[in-house]
Amino acid sequence: MDFIDFSRLCERIEGISGRLEMIDIVSRAIPPLSEEELPVFVRFLMGRIFPDWSPLKAGIGPNLLFEAVAYVAGKKKGEVIDEINRVGDAGIAIEHLLSSKEQTSFFSSPLDLLEVFRDFEYLARIEGTRTQREKLKVIRKLFADAQPLEGRYIARLLLGELRIGMGEGNVRDAIAKGFGVDADLVEHAHQLTNDLGEVALLAKIGPDALRNVFIEPFRPVKMMLAQQGTIEEMMSDHGKIAAEFKYDGSRFQFHKKGDKCRIYSRKLEDVTNALPDIVQQLSGATDHDVILDGEALAVRDGRTLPFQYVLRRFRRKHDIDAHMEQIEMIPMVFDLLYLDGKTLLDEPLHARRTLLEKTIRGHIAPQVTSGDLDAVESFYRTALEKGHEGIMVKALDSLYTPGVRGRQWVKIKPAVDTMDLAVVGAEWGEGRRAGLFGSFLLACQYQGELLPVGKVATGFSDEMLAEIYSLLKDSVIAHSGKEVTFEPGAVFEVGYAEIQKSPNYRSGFALRFPRFIRLRDDKSVDEIETLEQVKERFKKRITPA
Numbered sequence: 001m002d003f004i005d006f007s008r009l010c011e012r013i014e015g016i017s018g019r020l021e022m023i024d025i026v027s028r029a030i031p032p033l034s035e036e037e038l039p040v041f042v043r044f045l046m047g048r049i050f051p052d053w054s055p056l057k058a059g060i061g062p063n064l065l066f067e068a069v070a071y072v073a074g075k076k077k078g079e080v081i082d083e084i085n086r087v088g089d090a091g092i093a094i095e096h097l098l099s100s101k102e103q104t105s106f107f108s109s110p111l112d113l114l115e116v117f118r119d120f121e122y123l124a125r126i127e128g129t130r131t132q133r134e135k136l137k138v139i140r141k142l143f144a145d146a147q148p149l150e151g152r153y154i155a156r157l158l159l160g161e162l163r164i165g166m167g168e169g170n171v172r173d174a175i176a177k178g179f180g181v182d183a184d185l186v187e188h189a190h191q192l193t194n195d196l197g198e199v200a201l202l203a204k205i206g207p208d209a210l211r212n213v214f215i216e217p218f219r220p221v222k223m224m225l226a227q228q229g230t231i232e233e234m235m236s237d238h239g240k241i242a243a244e245f246k247y248d249g250s251r252f253q254f255h256k257k258g259d260k261c262r263i264y265s266r267k268l269e270d271v272t273n274a275l276p277d278i279v280q281q282l283s284g285a286t287d288h289d290v291i292l293d294g295e296a297l298a299v300r301d302g303r304t305l306p307f308q309y310v311l312r313r314f315r316r317k318h319d320i321d322a323h324m325e326q327i328e329m330i331p332m333v334f335d336l337l338y339l340d341g342k343t344l345l346d347e348p349l350h351a352r353r354t355l356l357e358k359t360i361r362g363h364i365a366p367q368v369t370s371g372d373l374d375a376v377e378s379f380y381r382t383a384l385e386k387g388h389e390g391i392m393v394k395a396l397d398s399l400y401t402p403g404v405r406g407r408q409w410v411k412i413k414p415a416v417d418t419m420d421l422a423v424v425g426a427e428w429g430e431g432r433r434a435g436l437f438g439s440f441l442l443a444c445q446y447q448g449e450l451l452p453v454g455k456v457a458t459g460f461s462d463e464m465l466a467e468i469y470s471l472l473k474d475s476v477i478a479h480s481g482k483e484v485t486f487e488p489g490a491v492f493e494v495g496y497a498e499i500q501k502s503p504n505y506r507s508g509f510a511l512r513f514p515r516f517i518r519l520r521d522d523k524s525v526d527e528i529e530t531l532e533q534v535k536e537r538f539k540k541r542i543t544p545a
């Protein structure tokens with residue numbers, strides 16, 4: 001497939017808003033693709049280059065990208081940034097800039113989809129001292145060979161935001177329709193492989209290939225998630241239930257096969273090097289091949305430390321030993337997904353728990369099973385007294401459904417309305433906050449797009465603002481006066497008093513009195529609140545008497 005055909009397809013999809021029409025267009029585009037093209041095409045459509053679990057990342061920041069465009073378009077980097085600020089969309093601005101280049105450049109052969117992918121792959125593999133210079137050379141060449149429209153999508157792919165509205169759900173349905181297979185089968189295979197690119201290949205072979213997918217060590221699966229709920233509801237739905245403390249740490253998935261161990265974060269990043277102490281504790285606790293699900297906690301002098309400490313350790317790449325002395329980490333394991341070659345996802349929770357207790361020595365999160373409301377409520381009170389966030393109540397017969405936020409696991413915590421939102425922009429601070437970002441523009445997601453719902457400027461300590469600044473300063477993709485736009489990536493949990501309808505934000509809603517609760521860099525942007533959920537919350541709002 002020529003990359004220009006891919007780009008035209010993206011442009012067409014970008015111009016329509018109906019989900020069914022998008023699915024239809026994509027379902028017709030995929031059957032003719034070759035086996036090599038299919039997975040690349042599918043991932044690109046979702047704005048991704050590699051599977052989520054892959055350690056490969058293109059690793060091109062906005063700065064390098066703008067420098068490459070400036071060179072090819074014969075402009076200064078500042079002019080590129082000005083154009084992006086003027087247009088308000090990096091992809092379209094780059095398309096404009098490349099049109100001026102076109103008149104002067106010589107004829108070059110058309111870019112091919114796989115060729116673009118191979119260049120991205122090469123970028124991801126470049127290491128060593130000359131990294132930046134070598135990367136710059138590769139992207140300059142890409143933009144030099146690209147037609148303007150191709151430039152729009154190359155830039156957006158490298159910035160990690162395609163903005164055409166093809167989320168996982170739409171792509172899943174398009175694969176099912178394109179190859180005439182059941183969407184549930186596609187979804188199930190997706191849960192196990194965690195890569196719709198590969199799932200598309202299996203769908204092309206047929207339903208049996210989709211059915212015969214298993215999980216395997218060193219290929220993390222998405223974590224099962226929980227909804228908010230009440231103990232009463234869970235008991236009336238399920239009778240006897242399992243309850244565990246809801247730890248205020250960070251989720252991990254530990255994989256072990258023979259002597260080899262890796263550990264993954266909730267975003268499925270390999271964090272083995274940042275958490276050698278957790279790896280050591282878990283590998284010493286079992287002789288089996290396993291995939292374990294749990295929560296990593298930070299402790300000092302026997303007391304658990306706030307969540308922020310845990311995240312610092314997850315982020316840490318250097319000086320681990322020095323840092324480890326200050327923050328000790330311990331694992332609390334609550335699930336077993338794989339044991340000695342066997343996938344356990346389709347076993348009920350009580351069976352997985354029995355096996356877990358036979359498989360590892362220690363480190364298991366305590367669990368109570370009970371059908372008695374008073375007993376579970378008293379467990380909840382104990383959890384809060386001990387400083388945990390609350391409890392998790394789980395249906396004993398629940399299967400492990402990766403990536404699903406269902407009603408089989410329910411979190412019970414004191415009522416504060418909070419949501420997780422993407423940080424898409426900021427305003428420079430003033431006074432004590434000068435030189436730092438002072439307020440942040442937050443967005444929810446809607447079919448692969450990020451739609452603003454409010455700004456948050458309160459709830460930050462000075463230390464937190466400094467930490468956020470160092471985290472976000474290299475993600476700025478545009479400036480306009482006092483405002484900046486970020487390449488999306490960071491997620492904030494914010495509290496709020498109320499949701500209102502509002503014409504001021506593209507979502508159509510605005511949060512009243514938003515307050516920063518914490519940085520959720522264990523969460524990725526595709527896990528944030530959806531517009532549908534915001535609407536739901538709006539509908540359920542308590543109207544003043």
Ligand code: AMP
Pocket residue numbers: 223225226244245246247248249250251295334365392411
């Ligand atoms: P939330 O992040 O608010 O959606 O809550 C779900 C998170 O709670 C999970 O992703 C885990 O990181 C965390 N968690 C803490 N304790 C448990 C537990 N016992 N079982 C499952 N998840 C837990």
